[in-house]
Structure formats: structure tokens, C-alpha cells
Amino acid sequence: MLGYVITEERGKADACLAEVAHRLHAEGIAVAGAVQVNSDRGPAQACDMDLHVIGPGRIIRISQNLGALAKGCRLDPAGLEQAVGLVEATLDTDPRPRLLIVNKFGKQEIDGRGFRPVIGRALAEGIAVLTAINSASLPAFRAFAGGMEEEITLDPEAILGWCRYAVR
Template structure:
């Protein structure tokens, strides 16, 4: 009921999750959650990180510009929590599937989308996310053996989602 991918290249998992979410929505699946789309400028500048809320037209910027020489975390925690709030509202409506752009440092620390992932799983709603290698140990602890690792392949991820949706209809 909890599937996850790990991209090999920067932005790979984001792009595949966005493609799968778009396909599922075209197929009439009620998908809640967010996908991340990065706006790159050039290799010497950090990208903008935006979360697209799947149940509406909202786009929430979750990065902040700290300057060219900054080494600190660029995550805008307020932006992330705004996106979490929007997804919480959508989750209350009982979607067919929850897609979360990633289980990252915030989730590893018990914040961000982590509570919503647990809430969806408790309600029997399948969840799809991405996991960065640096968050894998925390994710494994959180998932407690309930997660299925998927290759970062559109077809495999879509097949996983459709299998989960069929299994949910049979219950």
C-alpha cells in the first residue's frame, strides 16, 4: 500500500511522479497530494522548487533564495506546511490515491507530509512517494516493512498504482 521510487539523476523521480499523476488523473482516478517541479536557470544557480497540488491549481514555492554563496538548507518550511495543509483538506475527501513528492528530511524528522502518509495508510488509501538516499534509513524505519520499492519507470509505477486501486475496490 506504500510504494516508493528513488531516482538516479536529479529531478528524475519528480518528473516520473508528475507524469504518473497526470496519467492517473486523465484516467479519472481521484488523486490527492503534490508533485514537485523544479525551475532550473543554469548550473551555477539553485533551482526554484514548486509543489503542484494535485486537487487544484495551487502551486506552492517551497524554496527560498538564500544567495549565491549560501550553503544552508533552502527549504521554506512555511511553504511546505502550506502545501501540507492543502493536501490534508484533499485527504479528508477520501481520494483513491495519495502522491507525495518525497519522503525527505522533514518527513524523516516527523514533520512535513509524514503524518498524512500515515493517515492515508491507516485509511486504506494507497500512497506513492520518492525517497532520497539520505532519507532511506528513516523511511525504512517509518514504513516498518510495508513499503514496496519500485524502479523509477512510468510503466512500473502506473502498474503498481492500478494494482493498488483494483485491490482497494475488491475490499
């Protein structure tokens, strides 16, 4: 099962997925993955982006400080790949995760990098996957998902209901 939420509001899906991961863990459901937490640096600077890896509890910075006038993508691909490696390793832990939460299916995943291979592995091994996307990424995500995707309302209770059903 491959569930997704759509959002255009920065940070809304991140907070929602983090809450869902916390609540599922409290219920004793084995969850793997990463949720994003953005830290405000003030009005003159872009936020810091960190991935909190579920399980090992590691925090990986995935943003680069490119300077105040920079217009390019601030993603640090090395940081992302480090987080991906940690998440993939959790798929082999005991107990095996029943759900993989990926903070988003974005440009890196569209291009075949980032969490895309881990998502594919999880699905192939029968682990449900939950992610977030923005509307611009939806066509590429649907092409990747091949019809197995299911949209979920961006609401913690709706997402929890889908997750509980997916891992039963």
C-alpha cells in the same frame, strides 16, 4: 500500500511522479498529493522548487533564495507546511482519493514533519501512498514504514502498474 521509488538524479523522480499523476487522473482515478517542479534560474543560481498540489491545482514555492554563496538548506518550511495543509484537505473531498502521491520522503518527513502525518493518515484510512526517496533516506523511511513499504522501479509503466493494483 506504501510504494516508493529510489533516485539520486535530481528531478528524475519528480518528472516521473508528475507523469504518473497526470495519467491516473486521465483514467479517472482520484489522486491527491503534490509533485515537485524545479525551474532553472541559470548557472549562477540554484533552481526554484515548487510543489504542484494535485486537485486544487495550487502551486506553492518551497524554496528560499538565500543568496549565491549560501550553503544551507533552501527549503522554506512555511511553504512546505502550506502545501501539506492543502494536500491534507484533499483527503476529505468527494470523491475520496484512492492514491496519495508525495513528491518525496525527505529530511522533514524523517524528522516527523512535512508530509509524514498526512502519509500516516492516508495509510490508516486505506489510501495507497506513493513517494520517492534517495538512498540516504532509505533506512529512516524503512523504520517509518515498518515493513509495509514496496520498492517500485523508477519507470512510469512500472509505477502505473503498481498504482492501478494498489487502488483496485
